[in-house]
Amino acid sequence: MxxxxxxxxxxxxxxxxxxxxxxxxxxxxxxxxxxxxxxxxxxxxxxxxxxxxxxxMKHGDLHHFVTSRLEFLRLSQEKQDALGTRAILYRSFKEHDVIIGIASGPAYLHANNVIHGYSKAPNILLDDTLHPKICDFGLTNVMHTEYAFTSVALKGAGFCRWMSPELLKEDESVVKTTASDVYAFGMTIAEILSAQFPFPHLRSALSVVLAVTSGKRPPFEPLSREGQQFQDLWSLAASCWTPDPRPRPTADDIVYTLGGEYPKNQEVNxxxxxxxxxxxxxxxxxxxxxxxxxxxxxxxxxxxxxxxxxxxxxxxxxxxxxxxx
Known part of the structure; x- marks a missing residue:
């Protein structure tokens, strides 16, 4: 709840x-x-x-899942096999497929004039079949002026690792946009591929803010450096991190790049x-x-x-x- x-x-x-x-x-x-x-x-x-x-949601949030999976991958083959169905679950996890699902959610939201505003792996849940579900809509902002309001939650420092540089500036007129959602999505890709929060070596919120506003971004530290797919996903994440929000891809562009369906084809009754x-x-x-x-x-x-x-x-x-x- x-x-x-x-x-x-x-x-x-x-x-x-x-x-x-x-x-x-x-x-x-x-x-x-x-x-x-x-x-x-x-x-x-x-x-x-x-x-x-x-x-x-049976499998909890995505961050907890990928960090637990990292511990699983560090086990010997024998110890992995001893975990039974849990081993099957961790081995069936496909980063690319999950990232497509995560991108499809914001694409749908943006098409309906909704900005999530707090996209990160802890705010993404996994269902029984490991399909990602974006949650925490108690923290959304709506783009229509008639519905616009500040979130009931305080703007905590805990989200600064996913916040775009324009939001970290001392300018209260700057608001969350689709572009800031896309930036957070890029950070979430890094989070999934590395199984750790963005900028894990930085302990304080101030250190993160200074790093982001000075142009620093997470280093390439995926769990596996093998295969073009990981390189492509990290490059996609980097395209979401541009200091200027204007060149960032839209959520629709990201879904198309990943080979997924446009969100209008994924509505459910x-x-x-x-x-x-x-x-x-x-x-x-x-x-x-x-x-x-x-x-x-x-x-x-x-x-x-x-x-x-x-x-x-x-x-x-x-x-x-x-x-x-």
Missing amino acids: KRIRVSGRLVDGVAATINRRVSREAKIWHSLRHVNVQPFLGVVDVPDETYLVPPW QAVPCVAARVSYDLGEEQRRGSIADTTMPFMSIFRHFGPPRGLTRAVILALTPINP
């Missing part, structure tokens, strides 16, 4: 504004339909906190039976009557797939009732 915490001690009106923005972002995420975009199931509200609920999710709090009857929220989400058991939010077992009760049995 994606947790967004709103403190009750905020200045009057600020919490309400944040809640409206969260609601708007949730609606945007829910409207997206693409095989490489993480589906959105619904919202769970508890006092001072909101949970955005996606489906469970996610129509499924729905349920009404009633969120009830551990409050008095009068308070509870005004606090219960109704939403719709695909038919499933939240507890079975996700488990209750940690520490909130007394605060929230989810009762799922089919709308159309």
